[in-house]
Amino acid sequence: MVVVALVVTGIAVTVTLANYLMWTSQSTRFNITIESGQLSAELFRFEVSVADRFLADSQTTQAEVELRYQILLNRLEIIRNSETFAALTQTPDGAREYAAAVATIRGVEPRLADLGDAATARAVLGELLPLNGRILRLASSAQTVLTDNISRKQENLGRVIVGVSAIVVVLVLIGLALIGFVLRLNRRSDRDARHDALTGVLNRHGFNVALASQPPGGACAIVLLDVDHFKDINDRFGHDAGDVFLIQFAARLAGVVEGAQLVARLGGDEFAIVFMGSHAGRQAEACCERIAQALAAPFDVGDAHLMATASMGIAFKQEGQLDDAGALMKSADIALYAAKGAGRARHLVFDPAMRERALREQKLRQGLAEAEKRAEFHLRFQPIVDIDSGRTVGFEALLRWTHAELGHVSPGDFIPIAERSGQIVSIGRWVIEEAFRDAATWPDDVFISINLSARQFADTTLGTFVERALTRFAIRPERVIFEITESVLLHNDAAGIIARFRRLGVQVALDDFGTGFASLSYLRRFELDKIKIDQSFMQTGHSDPRNAVVVRSICRLAEELELEIIAEGVETAEHLAFVRSIGCRLVQGFYFSRPLLAQDCASRWQAAPVA
Numbered sequence: 001m002v003v004v005a006l007v008v009t010g011i012a013v014t015v016t017l018a019n020y021l022m023w024t025s026q027s028t029r030f031n032i033t034i035e036s037g038q039l040s041a042e043l044f045r046f047e048v049s050v051a052d053r054f055l056a057d058s059q060t061t062q063a064e065v066e067l068r069y070q071i072l073l074n075r076l077e078i079i080r081n082s083e084t085f086a087a088l089t090q091t092p093d094g095a096r097e098y099a100a101a102v103a104t105i106r107g108v109e110p111r112l113a114d115l116g117d118a119a120t121a122r123a124v125l126g127e128l129l130p131l132n133g134r135i136l137r138l139a140s141s142a143q144t145v146l147t148d149n150i151s152r153k154q155e156n157l158g159r160v161i162v163g164v165s166a167i168v169v170v171l172v173l174i175g176l177a178l179i180g181f182v183l184r185l186n187r188r189s190d191r192d193a194r195h196d197a198l199t200g201v202l203n204r205h206g207f208n209v210a211l212a213s214q215p216p217g218g219a220c221a222i223v224l225l226d227v228d229h230f231k232d233i234n235d236r237f238g239h240d241a242g243d244v245f246l247i248q249f250a251a252r253l254a255g256v257v258e259g260a261q262l263v264a265r266l267g268g269d270e271f272a273i274v275f276m277g278s279h280a281g282r283q284a285e286a287c288c289e290r291i292a293q294a295l296a297a298p299f300d301v302g303d304a305h306l307m308a309t310a311s312m313g314i315a316f317k318q319e320g321q322l323d324d325a326g327a328l329m330k331s332a333d334i335a336l337y338a339a340k341g342a343g344r345a346r347h348l349v350f351d352p353a354m355r356e357r358a359l360r361e362q363k364l365r366q367g368l369a370e371a372e373k374r375a376e377f378h379l380r381f382q383p384i385v386d387i388d389s390g391r392t393v394g395f396e397a398l399l400r401w402t403h404a405e406l407g408h409v410s411p412g413d414f415i416p417i418a419e420r421s422g423q424i425v426s427i428g429r430w431v432i433e434e435a436f437r438d439a440a441t442w443p444d445d446v447f448i449s450i451n452l453s454a455r456q457f458a459d460t461t462l463g464t465f466v467e468r469a470l471t472r473f474a475i476r477p478e479r480v481i482f483e484i485t486e487s488v489l490l491h492n493d494a495a496g497i498i499a500r501f502r503r504l505g506v507q508v509a510l511d512d513f514g515t516g517f518a519s520l521s522y523l524r525r526f527e528l529d530k531i532k533i534d535q536s537f538m539q540t541g542h543s544d545p546r547n548a549v550v551v552r553s554i555c556r557l558a559e560e561l562e563l564e565i566i567a568e569g570v571e572t573a574e575h576l577a578f579v580r581s582i583g584c585r586l587v588q589g590f591y592f593s594r595p596l597l598a599q600d601c602a603s604r605w606q607a608a609p610v611a
Helices: 002-052 062-080 083-089 094-106 109-114 118-194 204-212 230-237 239-254 280-294 325-341 352-371 411-421 424-439 462-473 494-504 519-525 535-541 545-560 573-582 602-606
Strands: 220-227 262-267 270-276 299-301 304-306 310-317 347-349 377-386 391-403 407-409 447-451 480-484 507-513 530-533 564-567
Touching: 002 062, 002 118, 062 083, 062 094, 062 109, 083 094, 083 118, 094 118, 109 118, 118 204, 204 262, 220 230, 220 239, 220 280, 220 325, 230 239, 230 304, 239 262, 239 270, 239 280, 239 299, 270 280, 280 310, 280 347, 310 325, 325 347, 325 352, 352 391, 352 411, 377 424, 391 411, 391 424, 391 602, 407 411, 411 424, 424 447, 424 462, 447 507, 462 494, 494 507, 530 535, 530 545, 535 545, 535 573, 545 564, 545 573
Parallel strands: 310 347, 391 447, 447 480, 480 507, 507 530, 530 564
Antiparallel strands: 220 270, 220 310, 262 270, 299 304, 377 391, 391 407
């Protein structure tokens, strides 16, 4: 609008200037006519004053004649310095004739005092009278020349006005094009500000704006979705591969969200889908089922074929409910969190009980931050027995927490919270130091086994910390076993960290072996010392022939790879008999002992060997 206003102002100024120039030209034309007429009139008055002196009863004096003459000369001087003179000189012989007329008039001056003589007066009048017609002719010719000049100037002015108008029109068009460009740029900037650059769907800002603009009071369902273990994809294949995966994931998502009002990527691997209308809840659940089916096929990311699942939380409100979008989003987020806690790769619909569990988890998370300072943590030790000798040869350190208000909190409740919040790093260091402190009081041939999480492996100073702790508590590295799971091995530098532990002399055991999807490949890729058979095999191995075959195969494989096996979950005599039958030497479980306090561990190696 500013550009248009300036252009319009320019047109107005141009037209005004043109009118002014035309008025000036016309004024010049009128000035010449007036000045020429005044010269002729003054000449006539001088002639009359000269002749009047010889009439009867004449009152004209010599002074009046001289005054008229001076006025006539003054008029000549005015014309000499005006545009009239320039116009006169442009006529044929105009300059010469005008100069002759001026010479004739100035020639009277020497005889001015003798004009009282009749003969002199007649001679002067005889010279001046012809000048009247000559001056008028010259003025007429000058007027013609000036008129022609004005006409040419007006023609030139017209062409200038046309040119200026054309320029103004071009400027107007350019201005309009510029305005259009700015508007398109603003629209594009607005779109970019509201859409995710990677996937093309709405981003968090665009989603919030669009969600806030939905009519209030209507039925609505929100689906929040996270890709399970997406961080592992970034860690193993790099962030570029992660971006390629997200692009393919969003494309699959777009193909199964028919009926959705909004689809957005809120950040990282988190997406949101919104349905409106009376069937929004059913649409949301059906959409989640379609998403699970769409993820069944692998994703081709470079040379890798990745399998992926998603956890989804649904929250909806019925027609007329007053829940705002923010509250609905929080409920969907709680449902998503519950889906992750239930094992991932599923969708759950929000119910109020989930909110209570989420509040409890928040309380646990806050409590974890103070638990170490309040001395609420303690360790218990699960004996590991050599069934050939019956001796206790080691202990697995198990973390326990007694909350000031909630009492005993199961590790299955607080360990996952600590891992998600990152608190497991500081808690894990406390466990290592406390376990080393207790192990330092044991016989030198009794080892200590400590669990490490994936978050601890991401701590680049872990190796240095362990090395200093070994020195501080004077523990032989060979007495230490770190137990890790498959999730740890997904870390980019897992091989390097494991190699550093082994250089220190610390042993590494793969925990929960047989429950994952790639355990055999891990045995080939990583330098391990022991594997722990998951207790699920113990529960059914003695009664299920197929499980027995699997466990025996694991034992034979470990023997070939020179890996020692520890069997977990031995709780009955039948379990122990099964372990003996497959040739496994090291075992642990309730059959031998429940986890012990540190001060009770000495009873294990002081007691008689277990039969």
